[in-house]
Amino acid sequence: MMLSKNKLSILCFIISLGTYAQKKNTNTKPYPYGNPVIKHMYTADASPHVMPDGRVWMVTSVDHEDGGGYATMHSYHTFSSKDMVNWTDHGEVLNIYDVIGKNEEPKGEDWALWAPDMVYYEGKYYLYFPVRILYKEGGYDEKNRKTTAYIAVAVSDSPDKKFKVINSKIEGTNGIDPAVFIDDDGQKYLYYGSHMAAKLKDNMTELDGKPVKLDVDDERFMEAIWMNKKAGKYYLSYHTHYDKPIDPKNPDDLFRKKSRLDYGISDNPLGPFEYKGIMNYELGVNVNEGPKYPGKNYVPWRLYQSNHGGIVEYHGEEYLFYHTSALSSWRQDEFKEAGTWTQRSVCIDKIVYDESGQIRPVQQTLSSVAPVIVNQPYEIILDTKSNIIKNNIIEFKNIDLGTGYYYAGLNIKGIKTPTKCAIHLDKADGELIGTFVIKKDGKTETLLRNANGKHTIYLVFDKNFSTNTTITSAKIFAGSPK
Known part of the structure; x- marks a missing residue:
């Protein structure tokens, strides 16, 4: 069978990605840019919130130092900052074996911990996380594999201490990427999966009634739900369905569905949500500063597709937390290649609204954001x-x-x-x-x-x-x- 030049190019790129995935992180030189903000390990899926100490805290997934893909995501770390620039790593707060209850995965099962959220309520910190199990008899092929996923919750007296699982499966949940939203009237909501949401009881561990499927005016809604509120409006953002892989000769192909963060707006936290557009372009789009992929006019990590957003307001500005493989590209070979797409690192850039309340697509940068200086009583x-x-x-x-x-x-x-x-x-x-x-x-x-x-x-x-x-x-x- 003869392959067209375009298909052959994409096939070669897929093969090359496999090669990149095997590269070791041998470059120990200091990373030269502000984004990503965590530079000593691989972090993804950041969930940012201002906590009672007045600092911004985030809990993140952890991508494995040796690669291996999403199946090797087995722990969470928390980080905090008082200025959005300098971050303290508070270490591992939950591990896959804390969830399983023993130091090995059940036979024939591949467990992973994916995108989490962490919120504070009434003196306790609650960590919501998806348990994703792949049953090995179905194989790893996307069409044939057998999986299950649900949301669990753990609690701690402090965000820098180990969390204890208090509900190993929230009854009624089925899916990944939990996000918790506390509204101004005190009502709590859990968002998860592709389109699901439910009220939470005040005990923070159970659903208050049946979950509902969100009415979102966008057929490309896929995952990574996040709820934000501004000026009385509810902003629901999410990762879109996308076509893969990216053709390195034509990464901005108009006819390819992009791996973006899009959003919709509603007057109600449970919708319906009216589609409003793009919040974050694909990774590396419009990043004109910094290194270039060999022979191309774009940054190396432009060729990877993974988008997951978290939003926090901090002293007058709103910030988008997302991730790229820029650090991986640096640590493997000083930006000579794309890095590994499942070795991601958290980046932060500003969110800007126009006069009508719509979000302008975030300008991704290598410099990240300016330090926040606060001069007022605690x-x-x-x-x-x-x-x-x-x-x-x-x-x-x-x-x-x-x-x-x-x-x-x-x-x-x-x-x-x-x-x-x-x-x-x-x-x-x-x-x-x-x-x-x-x-x-x-x-x-x-x-x-x-x-x-x-x-x-x-x-x-x-x-x-x-x-x-x-x-x-x-x-x-x-x-x-x-």
Whole structure:
């Protein structure tokens, strides 16, 4: 059978990828650019959140130092930063054998830990992760292989300590790439799989009702769901279906489906979502700085397809976390070839919105982002003695929230039945920035969104509020990194 020149070129490229996959990471020279941000190991699938210490934390998948593909992804690491540039590796927080419960995989099964998410709620850190099992009797061919996948959850008192599995399979889940979203009204949501979402119970370990299939106005929706909220709108981003491989002679082929991050917008966290366009082009697109693939005008990692996004807002800017194989290309042969597509590394670049609220496609860079410098107190203590509760409302005037505060805390007593306390800006029915879910006397906390600038803050209790209830202390915190 005769192959066309184009098909022969692609076949040779596939064979060459296999060769690249066997290369060792022998180059020990310091990586010369800002992106990727983690340079001493391979990291992927970053999930970024601002935590109560005021730092940005991310949990990542780990690609194996010796390659071997997605089946060798067996652990998670956490990292933190106070400026988005300098990152501390806090080490491994969960391993595949913590999940299996013994130091070997069941016979005939190939287990892996793929893209995770980590969130904070009421004094605990919750790690959501997909368990993906391939049954070897079906082989590794995409058409014939037999697999199963579901979402599990682990917990820790600190994001830099080992996590303990507390629900080895969340009943009702089937799929990969979990992402957890806590809305301003206190409701928690779990997104996963290709199109699935469900409410989470306050225990953070079980679904609250049946999952729903999301109505997303895009037939190319594939995986890697992420939920972000801005100006009252819900932004659902995801990795698209794509054609492979990339022809090295024509990487921007107009007729090939691209491995992008696209997004849709809705007025409801469960949709329907209206398709809005591209958030992140294929890896290496429009990266005009830096090294070039031999004989070409694009960077070496332009030839690989893998896109997974996480978004965080930090002191007035939003950032996209994604991954490339740039570090692999450097560590193998100083950018002479493409690297290994399953040895990925986390990159960070800015997200920019236009005047209509749509996201402009992210400009991928080698320099990454500028350092964030925060100059404000870590916490603001609210005066609960001079300000008293009237008609279920307490008011705090002229509070300077600076460039952003991310959590609020109450110490309360006299709770007879579970109640909620909404946090509004400027009016008792003004912009909602967070909600305390108060189950009993004592300390309670909530995530804040869009808490910046100078405002009067209103705490508004619901109808279950008791007149015998008193607030012994209140604070706004995580306004600068510890």
